[in-house]
Amino acid sequence: MLLILVGPPGAGKGTQSARLAEYLGVPHCSTGEMFREACQRGSEVGQQAQEYMDSGRLVPDSLVEKLVEQRLIQEDCRGGCVLDGFPRTLVQAQDFDKWCEANYRAVGRVIELRVKEETLLARLDARGRADDNREVARERLRQYEELTRPLVDYYTAQGVLETVDGIGDVAEVFQRITAAIGSGQGTS
Numbered sequence: 001m002l003l004i005l006v007g008p009p010g011a012g013k014g015t016q017s018a019r020l021a022e023y024l025g026v027p028h029c030s031t032g033e034m035f036r037e038a039c040q041r042g043s044e045v046g047q048q049a050q051e052y053m054d055s056g057r058l059v060p061d062s063l064v065e066k067l068v069e070q071r072l073i074q075e076d077c078r079g080g081c082v083l084d085g086f087p088r089t090l091v092q093a094q095d096f097d098k099w100c101e102a103n104y105r106a107v108g109r110v111i112e113l114r115v116k117e118e119t120l121l122a123r124l125d126a127r128g129r130a131d132d133n134r135e136v137a138r139e140r141l142r143q144y145e146e147l148t149r150p151l152v153d154y155y156t157a158q159g160v161l162e163t164v165d166g167i168g169d170v171a172e173v174f175q176r177i178t179a180a181i182g183s184g185q186g187t188s
């Protein structure tokens with residue numbers, strides 16, 4: 001079963017999806033991490049992604065999709081995985097649905113982590129990663145609102161979306177996520 005975590009930058013997606021993957025015993029697939037590694041290695045994918053990441057914009061769909069598909073066909077993902085930061089546009093979601101169908105996979109649950117904007121900006125400031133300076137952080141939030149937020153309606157229509165309140169300590173939010181996953185089991 002494939003689980004997807006959706007949420008704006010600073011919502012705690014990375015932390016919660018790593019924890020969830022460990023809890024479920026499946027790999028944690030973070031496209032942001034994969035891109036950061038590719039940039040560090042200086043690979044072709046990394047070189048293509050770098051300028052987008054530096055400015056807080058999304059990397060082109062085709063590049064992301066290739067990366068994810070290559071990861072998901074690996075042996076350790078056969079039993080599923082937690083996707084962190086993918087899909088992030090409607091095109092990615094639609095293409096991914098087609099890919100799933102062709103590859104006998106299914107999106108089991110999509111968890112939307114909801115956190116209000118002022119909290120997000122405070123968290124992003126505290127984190128201080130290279131692409132997290134205020135200006136870039138605002139751009140990343142804008143990209144989320146414009147390009148990623150529509151996924152909430154998309155997955156609601158499919159009946160797989162669960163919205164979880166992302167405010168609270170890590171353990172508390174994690175408990176809400178596992179409850180949300182549990183509540184959906186057996187209904188789809």
Ligand code: AMP
Nearest residue numbers: 031032052053057058059064085086088
């Ligand atoms: P993240 O660590 O998930 O916030 O991702 C960091 C950066 O990687 C983003 O700001 C994007 O530039 C890029 N990225 C990660 N995942 C995607 C995706 N699914 N689509 C487009 N760009 C992505």
